[in-house]
Amino acid sequence: MEIKKIAVLGAGQMGNGIAHVCAQAGYEVSMRDIDQKFVDKGMATIKKNLERGLKKERITQEELDTTLGRITGVLDLKEAVKDADLVIEAIPEIVNLKLDTWREVDESAPEHAILASNTSSISITQMAAVTKRPEKFIGMHFFNPVPVMGLVEIIKGQATTDDTVKVIKEVSHKVGKKTVLVNEAPGFAVNRLLVPAINEAIFAIQEGVATVEDMDLAIKLGLNWPMGPLTLADFVGLDTLLYISDYFVDEFKDGKYRAPALLRKMVRAGWVGRKSGMGFYDYSGETPEPNRF
């Protein structure tokens, strides 16, 4: 099966990155969000990132123009998926929102279309089960920022066929990513380790073990991470981290995955990291300033 057209649901951090790499690899892309302002913001981010590539001479002006020309911003879900060969969903990590969206997509997408979720933790089998094509349903987990990070975790649900896995492997390779195949489990491989690690750093901040900047510096230099766990938390989005942690507790029935109270408090305050301008760091100035807790 040949994939030509890809519908990306969500134009946020992950959605616009996925639309970007798919268009750059030659796919026609429709990028759908629920409000024109989110579509515009996603398109502006793609343009900004492509322009950075042009400045660094990684792409030509012609490539920039063709890539942008392959992406259509859309508000209507039916319109977005009606002639898609592959639908990649990157909407918020809320189970019921994803289930409702997949029911709608299943009604409107062509019968042959493969459905892929970029979920960080939610069961592929649970989402596949609300569609009439569980064999064509799969997890396609990109990493943030998508144009930079080299991995896609491919997750097989209970009914996902090897043919579906094969197509998604090919698409992932075409967009320049290496793949690992993971059997379904909450958080798959990477987030199973990463989310408890970030939460532990937040517990330590909550207990006054170190300041935000010292904790980040300690892990960056002590463990050779490219960035500290609190900087990374702000990148991922504290809302997403909280959803994942709560989901882990529900699924594993194990309190070791619980979210720190500080994380919950920050999300309630609307401090969800970079995308809101405030998180463990304050992004309102020229350079991020660590907050005190």
Ligand SMILES: NC(=O)c1ccc[n+]([C@@H]2O[C@H](COP(=O)([O-])OP(=O)(O)OC[C@H]3O[C@@H](n4cnc5c(N)ncnc54)[C@H](O)[C@@H]3O)[C@@H](O)[C@H]2O)c1
């Ligand atoms: N942030 C990360 O580092 C990261 C990494 C891998 C996977 N993910 C996963 O990707 C998904 C999206 O995360 P994000 O960080 O891009 O979130 P985000 O908040 O940046 O973007 C989500 C976007 O989806 C839009 N949206 C909401 N409902 C929608 C709908 N019904 N149809 C279309 N768009 C809708 C929102 O308006 C928003 O623009 C989540 O499942 C998350 O777990 C996130």
